[in-house]
Amino acid sequence: MTDETRILDVAALKALAHPLRARLLDLLSQQGPSTATSLGAKLGESSGSTSYHLRQLERHGFVHELPDRGNARERWWERTAGRISIGSPDEGPASPAQQTATQLASLAVMDAENDLVREWTTRDPDTVPADWRGVSGSSTYVALTPDEYGAMWREFEAVIERYRAIRGQAADLPEGVRRVFAQVRSVPIIDEEPTP
Numbered sequence: 258m259t260d261e262t263r264i265l266d267v268a269a270l271k272a273l274a275h276p277l278r279a280r281l282l283d284l285l286s287q288q289g290p291s292t293a294t295s296l297g298a299k300l301g302e303s304s305g306s307t308s309y310h311l312r313q314l315e316r317h318g319f320v321h322e323l324p325d326r327g328n329a330r331e332r333w334w335e336r337t338a339g340r341i342s343i344g345s346p347d348e349g350p351a352s353p354a355q356q357t358a359t360q361l362a363s364l365a366v367m368d369a370e371n372d373l374v375r376e377w378t379t380r381d382p383d384t385v386p387a388d389w390r391g392v393s394g395s396s397t398y399v400a401l402t403p404d405e406y407g408a409m410w411r412e413f414e415a416v417i418e419r420y421r422a423i424r425g426q427a428a429d430l431p432e433g434v435r436r437v438f439a440q441v442r443s444v445p446i447i448d449e450e451p452t453p
Contacts, residue, residue, distance in 0.1 A: 261339045261340070262339065262340040262341070262342050263318075263339055263340070263341050263342065264342045265341055265342065265343055265362070267352075267354050267355050267358045268317065269317040269318070269319075270343065270355070270358035270359055270361070270362040271358050271361075271362075272313055272314065272316070272317040272319070273314075273317070273319065273343070273362040273365060273366065274358060274361035274362040274364075274365050275310065275313075275365065276365050276368060276369070277300070277302065277306070277307075277310050278310045278313060278314055278319075278365070279362075279365035279366050279368065279369040280300055280368075280369045280372070281296055281300070281307060281310055281311060281314060281320075282314060282319055282320065282336060282366075282369075283366070283369040283370065283373065284296055284299060284300070285320060285334060285335060285336040286336050287373070287436055287438065288436070289335070290323055290326065290333050290334065290335040291333065291334060292304075292327065292331050292332065292333055292334070293307040293308040293311055293332065293334070294307075294331065296311075296334075308332070311334050315334075318337055319336065319337055319341075320334050320335060320336055320337055321334070321335060321337055322334055322335075323335050343359055343362050343363050343366065370438070370440060373438050374438070374440075388433075389435070396442075398446075406443075406445065409443075410441075410443070413441040417439050417441070420439070421439075
């Protein structure tokens with residue numbers, strides 16, 4: 258993947274806000290190129306449905322077809338390289354349409370990510386290779402100023418980027434290497450009454 262981050266416009270946010278599209282994009286990010294039929298089987302959807310939604314994602318630049326792979330009946334799709342940003346605090350005030358589209362797209366992406374975490378959490382441990390058992394994240398609460406919060410995020414991003422740069426989104430992984438969903442999630446807890 259490239260280091261360029263794409264800030265999504267309202268039309269792209271609306272396209273991504275569809276739960277099935279968010280899941281398709283997430284699967285392509287996790288597993289690399291795939292066909293509509295294969296993606297449909299994993300999601301319990303028809304290939305016609307996944308084909309339609311992949312075309313909508315393509316229309317907004319999230320995925321692209323791999324014409325050198327497959328045939329007239331079987332089209333292969335790949336996630337477009339680069340990061341996406343669902344809203345940015347540096348953009349200034351958002352319009353009501355932008356706010357709503359940002360919230361809906363954020364929720365659809367979060368649901369797709371939560372499904373991945375839920376699947377890992379409820380997985381039969383016997384289906385997990387021994388060297389990957391017991392490997393997971395943790396969470397805690399911390400007390401921070403806005404500046405400390407920003408610094409913490411920059412540190413998280415630097416760590417993830419350092420590991421991401423090792424192999425990027427390589428389609429073929431060496432033995433012993435697996436894709437890992439790395440998520441750092443934090444939100445400030447805003448009380449109605451500010452603390453002194």
